[in-house]
Amino acid sequence: MASQLEGSLAVARTVARCRPQVVCAYPITPQTHIVEALSRLVGSGELAPCEFVNVESEFAAMSVAIGASATGARAYTATASQGLLFMAEALFNASGLGLPIVMTVANRAIGAPINIWNDHSDAMALRDCGWLQLYATSSQEAADMHVQAFRLAERCSLPVMVCMDGFVLTHAFEPLEVPDAAAVDSYLPPFQPRQVLDPLDPVTIGAMVGPEAFTEVRYLAHAKQLEALDEIPALAQEFEAGFGRASGGLLSGYRCEGADTIVVALGSVLGTLEEVVDERREQGAAIGAVAIKSFRPFPSAELRAALSGGRRVVVLERAFSVGVGGIVSGDVHAALSGLGLPLHTVVAGLGGRAITRRSLHAMLDELDGDRLGELHFLELDREVVERELTRGRDHARPGPHAENILRELGVVGAGPV
């Protein structure tokens, strides 16, 4: 039964139904509503037995989750942006130790300059930390993915990051269904740890591994992620059977049959993209979209199959690799190796700049006119950039970029306050 809910609240209630035993969190915009809701659910006794630990930093949050998971408790935390970076060391530690922690990342830009709005730079910056990474295209999918994530994590003995766009999904109020509690219990059995700290059967966890064995141990992490390529669709299928709707999986296509142009993207932009595809289809364009839901492991074979029928591919990304270009497009390019498909990288929506239907149409018009180029920054104000670069060349002390640009845009005053 759906009800009008804020995305964060739907996620919190869903996580609660997954029966975590330890929830630890440090507040950071825009994840706060999720942890606040969980705190209330624990406080009221609705989520029990569960210990809610208010930690002193995100590094502590992931560390508490590590200790709890190693002791055989189902552990959960949530963060975003700077917080995700602050726990970077612990992320690698958790995945290296094979602890099945689940974490929500409310995707938000990383500073400097400080920015609280949505893009994917946070999770993308940690794409190699060994965590499985799932990207939700809607709030409903975000909630559903958490149920699958706990099962996936415990099955693979790897931690899972469920990414949902900060503000855009976390703070949107829409009809959402919190998965039925009994159905969740049926889908997600109690946690059976593969390794556990127990005085009756002591083990040593976290010993040093030297050159003679490190490669093999790290390779096993990779091997487990590749196994997840089979697990993820299987779990999604089982979810659909148990809950009556499609959610998750490795990727999904929208009107790709007979499409010449296929736009690949992650996250909430897929909703807007679907409308644009519909509008252009009505105009006679042969266009489709692919949503990558599992970014790690990267579904190379499935993506290749989904795209090989097209004539050109646009990868729409909400982050980029400074000094080289796209991030997702690099993985897409590798997956399409040998097919000779032209690939365009479009970086859009950085720091919360909205990706609108209008801007997507403009992008596709450019593509149709062969004016798009291999790497394109959507709605980049080149004149502002040029003026700032000139300022840098002409002055010995030009001042901070952000201030100069904001001044140009009229957001800050021209002189001292």
Place this chain on the structure above:
Amino acid sequence: MSTRFYQTGTFAIGNRLLEPAEASAQADPDRANSLTKGHRACQGCGEALGARYALDAAVRATGGRVIAANATGCLEVFSTPFPESSWRLPWIHSLFGNAPAVATGIAAALRAQGRTGTRVVAQGGDGGTVDIGLGCLSGMFERGDDVLYICYDNEAYMNTGVQRSAATPHAARTATTEPVGRQTGNPFGQGKNLPLIAMAHEIPYVATATVAELRDLERKVARAMELRGPRYLHVLVPCPLGWGSDPAQTIAVARLAKETGLFPVFEAEEGRMTGVSPIRRLLPVEDYLRTQRRYAHLFGDPGHPETVARLQREANRNIERFGLLAEPGEDGEPGRRGDLLEILETDGGERG
């Protein structure tokens, strides 16, 4: 009331005269051996000695139900040389700065699972506790998490090659505080007094100990395990390699630290001192400093007599503040009682 014995050198007298329950856990042939033989610690390592006594005491106090979280550092490295481990209790090493937080997580899991009889001990060196782990430690204190944290203080980052930490004493030589030019080793400054910081959190139990009084260390661990909530134990563990001291003299060097007043040995509960291990035979700091090459630059021709004098003033201040020479009180218990503010307000004369 516990029985204290005068210990000279490495001999402890009296174990065979005591009831087994009051004897050292190490005297028991069926002891836990939580940190068992085969580890790679240096000869004379104070930390290995301290950890062995402390963990076995914890295991004895809890009927064998202890889970340990360990920070990166000497203890972690020498105890788990791949593919071996010398730990016979459940033990996890996560990162350098997060042992307190990992322990918090273990305790939370045990609570959620209803396993209140199983207890948690977190361990770290001075670097992992006083520097990089301080935020997590303070968080653990503030939340009231049920964890005993033991800091093995060898006064520098020994595992990585003897670099200075916030626990490195003034004037000590380390790889990053060499006495070159006009430097006299580690500069004088505020320093971080972790036992006092722990007391400021008003946690149930704070104590300091040294490996010169091992029965005292065991007793303090046992006392800590009688209590619930965050407890902090700060143990001075000489490092022969880093301090440049004789590996056979580790216990003697630790004793000198106490007997000169440089390392106060005391207990406190909820921010208030409850006991002191008094100095038995006051000695000048020079007796202690001369045992270690890390202070060698203070001596010789011309040496730095003004620095030695300053260190002596520091020792005098400790004696005054903590009542290390105080006469026993009316109830027979030695030493001064005082809360943190009283301790801090006491000025043992001119500050160095």
Place this chain on the structure above:
Amino acid sequence: MFEVRIHGRGGQGVVTAAELLALAAFEDGLQAQAFPSFGSERMGAPVTAFCRIDDAPIRRREPIAEPDAVVVQDPTLLHHVDVFGGVRDGGFILVNSSRDADALGLGELLERHGPTRLLTVPASEIARARLGRPIPNAALLGGLVALTEIVSPGSLERAISQRFNGAAAANNARAAHDAHVQAAAQLARRAAPARTDG
């Protein structure tokens, strides 16, 4: 699809207004998506919230650039923030004020959109009378319902009782009703001249 953009200042319940509208639409069996313009909102700073209503599931996720209706909860924003930017031809405009459009300097807008599309409602005064505080959001929604008929008055009342408790629910519902009545009366008067000749 019907897109509403609500402007106000932090502390005036702008985000709640958008959510109430979405709740009301849900009660009417419609799909609704509401979200704020996200920012480091402080009390008194300009705030915008959005609400989309449709029969079919709503997929797009972008700020509303071409609203079918604009609600202005705080008239001090009128010549300060571009509250009417992108409003569709024939779109609805509702301003919280006891003054009329001309007095607010909106004469040209009134001309363009017509008297059955642009209304002012003294929502703050209505709220003060019913709630004891000038929080105009619920009242304005009552006016919006009269103006646009995008959701039913009954559903708005149900939404209000879900979101507020006890006296607050009852008082906000009364405020919404009062505003609805006033707005409906204004609309009737404006439509009347064209119908009462002869």
